[in-house]
Amino acid sequence: MRVRTLELAVGGFMLIGLLAIIFLALRVSGLSMNASEETYRVVAKFENIGGLTVRAKVTMAGVTIGRVSNIYLDQEDFVGVVEMDIYQQFDNLSSDTSAAILTAGVLGEKYIGLIQGAELDNLVDGSEIYNTQSALVLEDLIAKFLVGRVSDEP
Amino acid sequence: MIDRIAALGRSGLELLEALGRSGMVLFHALWAWPNLRTTFPLLVKQIYAVGVLSMVIIVVSGLFIGMVLALQGYNILNRYGSEQALGQMVALTLLRELGPVVTALLFAGRAGSALTAEIGLMKTTEQLASMEMIGVDPLRRIVSPRFWAGAICMPTLALIFSSVGVLGAYAVGVLWLGVDGGSFWSNMQNSVEWGDDVLNGVIKSVVFGVVVTWIAVFQGYDTVPTSEGISRATTRTVVYASLAVLGLDFILTAVMFGEL
Amino acid sequence: MASISGNNPLSGPYSEGKELKQVCMASMTTTQHPSGAANYVEISDLTFMRGDRVIYKDVNIAIPKGKVTAIMGPSGTGKTTLLRLIGGQLKPDQGRIVVDGHNVPDLGRTELFEVRSKMGMLFQSGALFTDLSVYENVAFPLRVHTDLPEDMIRDIVLMKLQAVGLRGASHLMPSELSGGMARRAALARAIALDPELVMYDEPFAGQDPMAMGVVVQLIRLLNDALGHTSIVVSHDVQETASIADYIYVISGGEVIGQGTADEVLNSELPRVRQFMQGLPDGPVPFHFPAPSLEDDFLRGRSL
Numbered sequence: 001m002r003v004r005t006l007e008l009a010v011g012g013f014m015l016i017g018l019l020a021i022i023f024l025a026l027r028v029s030g031l032s033m034n035a036s037e038e039t040y041r042v043v044a045k046f047e048n049i050g051g052l053t054v055r056a057k058v059t060m061a062g063v064t065i066g067r068v069s070n071i072y073l074d075q076e077d078f079v080g081v082v083e084m085d086i087y088q089q090f091d092n093l094s095s096d097t098s099a100a101i102l103t104a105g106v107l108g109e110k111y112i113g114l115i116q117g118a119e120l121d122n123l124v125d126g127s128e129i130y131n132t133q134s135a136l137v138l139e140d141l142i143a144k145f146l147v148g149r150v151s152d153e154p
Numbered sequence: 155m156i157d158r159i160a161a162l163g164r165s166g167l168e169l170l171e172a173l174g175r176s177g178m179v180l181f182h183a184l185w186a187w188p189n190l191r192t193t194f195p196l197l198v199k200q201i202y203a204v205g206v207l208s209m210v211i212i213v214v215s216g217l218f219i220g221m222v223l224a225l226q227g228y229n230i231l232n233r234y235g236s237e238q239a240l241g242q243m244v245a246l247t248l249l250r251e252l253g254p255v256v257t258a259l260l261f262a263g264r265a266g267s268a269l270t271a272e273i274g275l276m277k278t279t280e281q282l283a284s285m286e287m288i289g290v291d292p293l294r295r296i297v298s299p300r301f302w303a304g305a306i307c308m309p310t311l312a313l314i315f316s317s318v319g320v321l322g323a324y325a326v327g328v329l330w331l332g333v334d335g336g337s338f339w340s341n342m343q344n345s346v347e348w349g350d351d352v353l354n355g356v357i358k359s360v361v362f363g364v365v366v367t368w369i370a371v372f373q374g375y376d377t378v379p380t381s382e383g384i385s386r387a388t389t390r391t392v393v394y395a396s397l398a399v400l401g402l403d404f405i406l407t408a409v410m411f412g413e414l
Numbered sequence: 415m416a417s418i419s420g421n422n423p424l425s426g427p428y429s430e431g432k433e434l435k436q437v438c439m440a441s442m443t444t445t446q447h448p449s450g451a452a453n454y455v456e457i458s459d460l461t462f463m464r465g466d467r468v469i470y471k472d473v474n475i476a477i478p479k480g481k482v483t484a485i486m487g488p489s490g491t492g493k494t495t496l497l498r499l500i501g502g503q504l505k506p507d508q509g510r511i512v513v514d515g516h517n518v519p520d521l522g523r524t525e526l527f528e529v530r531s532k533m534g535m536l537f538q539s540g541a542l543f544t545d546l547s548v549y550e551n552v553a554f555p556l557r558v559h560t561d562l563p564e565d566m567i568r569d570i571v572l573m574k575l576q577a578v579g580l581r582g583a584s585h586l587m588p589s590e591l592s593g594g595m596a597r598r599a600a601l602a603r604a605i606a607l608d609p610e611l612v613m614y615d616e617p618f619a620g621q622d623p624m625a626m627g628v629v630v631q632l633i634r635l636l637n638d639a640l641g642h643t644s645i646v647v648s649h650d651v652q653e654t655a656s657i658a659d660y661i662y663v664i665s666g667g668e669v670i671g672q673g674t675a676d677e678v679l680n681s682e683l684p685r686v687r688q689f690m691q692g693l694p695d696g697p698v699p700f701h702f703p704a705p706s707l708e709d710d711f712l713r714g715r716s717l
Binding site: 284 | 534541542603
Binding site for chain 2: 010012013016025028030055
């Protein structure tokens with residue numbers, strides 16, 4: 001009988017542990033059951049990715065529709081290449097969709113914002129987004145502003 | 155002067171020797187796992203002693219740490235008008251750091267010291283020797299189930315600690331201080347990553363569990379068989395295990411989150 | 415041949431010279447003990463050091479089969495160490511310890527555990543497993559070494575407990591036993607597997623006279639009834655002498671005397687006499703070595 005209560009206690013302990021991990025998975029990390037959701041991959045080239053990181057959000061109209069999966073440098077054109085996985089359910093993005101690297105709030109993280117285009121063709125796996133807008137880099141802005149002022153003077 | 159250098163060398167050799175012996179203990183303990191039929195009942199008993207009995211202290215401290223985090227975090231975040239980020243802050247702190255580390259420290263104090271004292275007492279009362287004379291390897295029969303129980307219980311306890319901590323923060327932040335419940339959870343879910351935060355925390359706690367239990371069973375097994383020896387071994391377990399946890403935590407954090 | 419030998423460790427049963435030893439090393443068969451029986455344990459030229467401290471130096475001891483052999487000596491001479499050496503828990507620096515034809519220090523892990531299953535040992539503190547009941551303690555060696563069905567284990571356990579008079583206490587935990595009872599329960603565990611060799615480590619130490627009498631009787635009775643070989647390590651002269659067939663007296667890392675109980679008790683060798691008769695002063699001085707009295711007491715004044 002004593003062995004039985006012992007086993008029950010250990011079983012209960014394991015159960016609580018299991019509940020804890022389920023709670024952490026679903027409620028805290030917001031892991032949905034369809035985590036291994038089907039995605040398709042598109043690439044976009046940016047002059048400057050300015051602090052974008054892998055696993056950053058890809059949004060359209062503020063709604064998350066995918067994640068950045070890979071970032072690397074194109075060694076021929078010397079531009080940053082960003083690969084992103086878009087969830088399969090958003091399969092009707094037009095082929096002239098434009099992408100911009102945006103910042104959440106003043107000091108927030110970088111993410112990619114997509115804006116739907118007008119073409120009838122859709123983006124498919126492996127497509128490239130040609131219409132891109134690089135991240136705003138503060139130093140560039142300041143430099144431009146100063147140069148503009150100087151050239152205006154005379 | 156030469157005496158000093160010799161003493162240094164001697165303590166270095168002793169350290170190496172102790173490391174070697176503890177490695178042997180670990181090796182035998184791991185080696186003994188495959189015998190499931192006889193080991194399983196012993197393992198259940200040890201999980202009870204190591205895990206179930208540690209649960210009260212883990213739940214209570216988890217709850218209070220979560221509540222304190224919420225209170226402190228609210229005061230700071232409120233100044234920048236971003237108290238919605240409370241859930242995110244508390245969850246990340248707990249999952250990445252406080253969950254594994256505080257659990258490991260409590261575990262070393264509660265279960266580790268008990269393991270050391272128990273095995274040390276068995277050695278002092280010649281139980282280990284008599285077991286050997288009966289023809290049973292005490293490393294298999296005594297050390298191995300305790301080692302595995304520790305390695306299993308520690309991550310479980312850390313998960314419980316983090317969960318209870320988040321609930322405690324919810325209680326203080328949302329129910330008491332009036333942070334919006336919806337944004338509390340959604341902010342948390344947006345920033346907490348399953349793989350990066352939850353799983354890395356689990357990996358940390360597995361490592362801590364192995365190290366703490368290893369130190370505990372080795373100190374017990376290596377006790378000088380007197381009552382003074384037991385008390386010294388117990389102290390050493392808590393001190394060494396705590397230092398090892400904090401040191402390893404830095405290394406693991408550097409490896410896991412250093413890139414970010 | 416069974417005469418008391420002097421301090422020379424090479425004399426004694428091997429005083430005919432080293433040939434005898436050579437023979438037993440070569441043939442590995444059991445040789446004749448001075449008392450006439452074959453030897454179950456043979457220790458030859460044993461040297462054991464702990465750090466720089468010499469515990470044993472070239473010790474020769476033979477344990478005859480089926481008899482009760484006592485190893486006696488003052489506290490701190492490493493008598494328990496000797497049992498651990500026989501059990502293979504410690505390795506000697508030199509020499510052979512042949513138990514039933516196996517040289518213990520040479521054995522691998524598995525063979526060693528096999529040889530140990532033929533040994534039972536009663537530890538000084540009893541060493542019952544504190545987390546198991548008396549019944550489970552006695553059943554432990556049976557469960558480990560045999561595949562007997564549960565009802566048979568039960569019969570054997572109760573038989574052994576009956577032999578030590580503790581059948582009624584089988585359900586108690588070790589913490590509920592008195593010291594004497596704990597030792598008897600441990601004895602039941604030691605003989606659970608019907609070992610060929612039973613070693614007793616200070617079985618009389620710290621017992622009240624009644625419990626001591628019980629243990630004394632049990633050792634003799636069990637030895638005769640079960641036909642095993644017994645080694646008793648003790649410094650209790652009267653109790654040990656009353657049951658031992660043959661006695662070795664050890665002091666300072668060497669055998670200082672041996673023989674039957676009577677021979678050792680009436681020995682004329684000064685060190686043996688001092689120990690056996692409990693004389694406070696003799697070859698082992700009452701005073702720990704110290705500078706002379708005058709030096710110690712007068713030095714302060716002369717300053």
